[in-house]
Amino acid sequence: MTLSSTARSACLAAALGAVSTLGLAAAALPGFAQSAPAAGAVSIDNFTFTPQTLTVRAGTTVTWTNKDDIPHGIAATGNGFTRSKALDTDDSYSFTFTTPGTYKYFCYIHPHMVGTIVVEAATGSNATP
Amino acid sequence: MSESDRDDGVSRRRVLECMTWAGTGVLWTISGGVPHALGIMGEAQAQQAAQQTKSLTFLQLSDSHVGFDKPANPNALGTLEEAVAKVNALPQKPAFAIHTGDISHLSLESQFDDADRVISQTRLDVHYVPGEHDFLDPDQKFYRERYGRGSKGAGWYSFDANGVHFVGLVNVVDLKAGGLGNLGNDQLEWLQDDVKHLSASTPIVLFAHIPLWTVYPDWGWGTQDGAQALSYLKRFGSVTVLNGHIHQVMQKVEGNVTFHTARSTAFPQPAPDTAPSPGPMKVPDDQLRTMLGITDVTFKQNEQRLAIIDSPLKT
Structure with missing residues (x-):
């Protein structure tokens, strides 16, 4: 049994x-x-998001990792996604993007740092790497 | 504010070369209206200046970053303790202190506790303004609970001492994507109202974390609406703007306004455009303390100058 x-x-x-x-x-x-299961990575290094623009398919979990010796924080321009807590050195923050769209974001501690996540429809014919 | 500031790169760079790597403390002497930097002084000169003025001397601390432990300075609390020892050894005890923000590194209660414990050893009344590192707790409440009593909005306020009007401003909240420091309309309106009843001969000291003038926008070193704030002060004969954030001494005089940034007590940052990013700068161990420090400022009645002395922890 x-x-x-x-x-x-x-x-x-x-x-x-x-x-x-x-x-x-x-x-x-x-x-x-x-x-692998949909995952995307953005590295934060020298006060810069790399890649500056990351294109993913809907359902992808994007992870930001802070490689600087100073904290950074991720916030959407507008309310596109949940704001991270302050990320100390080597801390990460992940968010799963389910809705296609263009998500601009910035570091809420150093707002001159900006980046973009482009989320494409999971089954769309325009999905490109 | 932007273009003219950006175009004077040569003189700014020269100021940087002359001042950034030299001293540790800034002595501010306010005399009559126009703040004046006496420049970097040794302790004997500072003593002499203090004796000559016999008026209001106050201290500026900045960017303690308590909790920072990275290679640029593994013990930021230790260097804050050294700065406090330096303050306590000043020939003339300052009347009070201002702290221009980034008290803590990550807004943890333990970091604020440690900072308070050490800074209280100066036995000075300390007037704080927050840095962006002081608003990192999820509810953004620790700073306000500890230091914001009696202040408006996110923590702005003013007070008077020896006939000088001091204004503490907050330019680290509600930052906009791609932007610089930000004061916001509520604070600007409050500032305009706060100074309108003052006579034009009242010396004004504005202090805030991020420079109110545009130092280097590529690194976010400036305040979006700083020029708006300064426009309310045009009629005053003496305006002194004291900032932190950039972890190095920089000074500029523009008309009736003297701008000055203080050193950090925690770690140095590179001069504009000399590094890929403004991150903490690792220097040889024996040089670190020459790049950290305190500032004191002396105001002398009936004179037009503020004497500013930046004193490094080590010369």
């Missing part, structure tokens, strides 16, 4: 995994099929 229950759980997990993998594959253009 116990065994079979465990086995069922394992099957279920595998099935779920398969479904979500399929979902991803279906959503992605062929070129994206090999890439």
Whole structure:
């Protein structure tokens, strides 16, 4: 009983995994099929967001990592996404973008630092890397 | 404010070369209206200046960044303690102090506690304005709870001492994408009202964290609506603007206004355009204390000059 229950759980997990993998594959253009679950990275170095503009597909989790010796903070221009807490050296902040659009943001501690996240429809024909 | 400031790069650079790497404290002497920097002085000169003035001397501390522990200075609390020791050794005890912000590095309660514990050893009444590092707690309340009593808005206020009108401004909240420091309309209106009843001969000292003049916009070193604030002060014979934020001494005189930035007690930052970014500057250990310091300012009645002495922790 116990065994079979465990086995069922394992099957279920595998099935779920398969479904979500399929979902991803279906959503992605062929070129994206090999890439990891949607993730994007922005590095903060020398008071600069790199890349300055990051283009991702809807559903992508973007992670900012502060590599400076001074804290930075991420805030959308307007209310496009949730503001981060202050990120000390090596701290990260992640946000999952589900809605296509252009999200401009800046460092709320050093507002001359600006960047853009472009979120494209997950199944759109205009999705480009 | 912007173009003329930006075009005088040569003189500004020369000022930087002359002043930035030299001293540690700024002695401000207010005499009559036009603040004047006596320049970097040794302690003997400072003593002499203090004796000559016999009037209001006050101290400026800035950018303590308590909690900072990166390579540029692994012990910012330690250098703040050294700065306080330097204050306590001044030949003339200042009447009070101003702190031009970035008391803490990350707005943690423990960092404010440590800063308060050390700065209180000066036994001076300290008038604070916040830096952007003092508003990093999620509710942005620690600064206001500790230092904002009796202030307006995000923490602005004014007071009078020895006939000098002091105004503490806040230019580190509600910052806009791509922009510089920001005072905002509420504060500007308050400032206009605050000074309108004063006689034109009243010496004015404005202090705020980010420079009110445009030092270097590429690094955000300036205040978007700083020129608007200064426009309310045109009729005054003596206006002195004291700032921090850029962790180096810089001075400019423009008409009736003297602008001055103080050193940090925590870590130096590079001169404009001399590094890829304004981040903390790592210097050889034996040079660090020559680039940190305190400032004192003396106001002398019936004279037009403020004497400013920047004193490094170590010469």
